[in-house]
Amino acid sequence: MAGKSVVVVGGTRGLGLGVARAARDAGARVTVVARRVEPDQGIQGDATDETFAEKVLADRNPELLVVTAGAVPAMGPLTGQTWETFSTNWHTDVRIAFSWLRAALRTPLAPGSRVVIFGSGAELRGSPLSGGYAGAKATVRLITGYAAGEARDLGIAMTTVLPLITPGTAVGEAAVEAYGKKDPEQFRAGLTSTPESVGAAIMGLATASDPMASAYVVDGAGLRTLENRQ
Template structure:
């Protein structure tokens, strides 16, 4: 099951899973019932209902909002905090639902954070901090999940061209650097793609709490 699997990195994960022969359920706000399960990923009752009906053995949570790219003085509190109300709430909602149900022993939950939390992202408001909190919540869930036989992992991709969030960041930082979008993208030599990220998620077998994902695949995030 891919929450947010109709576009971006989530679409890459769903495509890789289908190519590997898995039965995939995509959960997304605007998806048609013929293609997945439509609904609001921040809705706790919806998350609990969907997990109870489908009981996935791999739950991947990629849904979130593309941040508004502005300097701090250009943000309002509403725009600055947008990812706290979407990304953080979605992670909390689905992790809580997965553990409350609970999913079957041997299941894995993968939550998408962002490498922005490690380097900062001064034009994206509260995005980097929200993603850091996503990793904290996933870490809390991982401790509770262990006794249930469930693995909870956070993955931290960098800026990914070809995705909504990635292209939003690329255009903003290219403009701030006074270079073209293509020149900025050319500097992202370690950037993964949605397709390679999808394959990496399927290949993820470790039990470390967090992994960085780039063009070379995944590797455990060093302890703080």
């Protein structure tokens, strides 16, 4: 990754920060994109804005684009949700994925570039305490697959990564609190992912010589293709 241009959308915290740090450690020229970031540390803007996404990609022309940005879901049973809270991730995570995938195709990125969109392991078994989060993330994977089909003729590889619950991130801590209420520490002890391990896994994926699979599950043990997650 030495000298290569990398854009990390949502790269100021959580999994995005883990990816950005891993890319910098690998010698890449990293641009982080976030709603709140100092001008000398990245590009500030609304990740759901399609025009903004196109401007960033045209300016930075990344060889690796990683999109981790999304909203922290409102946690609680269905009876405690409103449509506004339930649909939060549909209006943020899905729209962010759509905006950056569309921009990568319209710019377009250079042949040989790679795009990694973060979904969530929540879609594998559902997530009854996080409203529409699991469904939104499943849709993120679907539209990444649609974009990947269009990207092949352009020589751009696209894939979805589904991280499992990761302590030390805003979404991960919300999940620990919601699902580990009976024994939070025991629940936390069974979780292997860290932002650092996920960042390292993404760098491994970005530098692999073999083609990317359509989707991967990632935890502390590394990447597994979605088809072989068991």
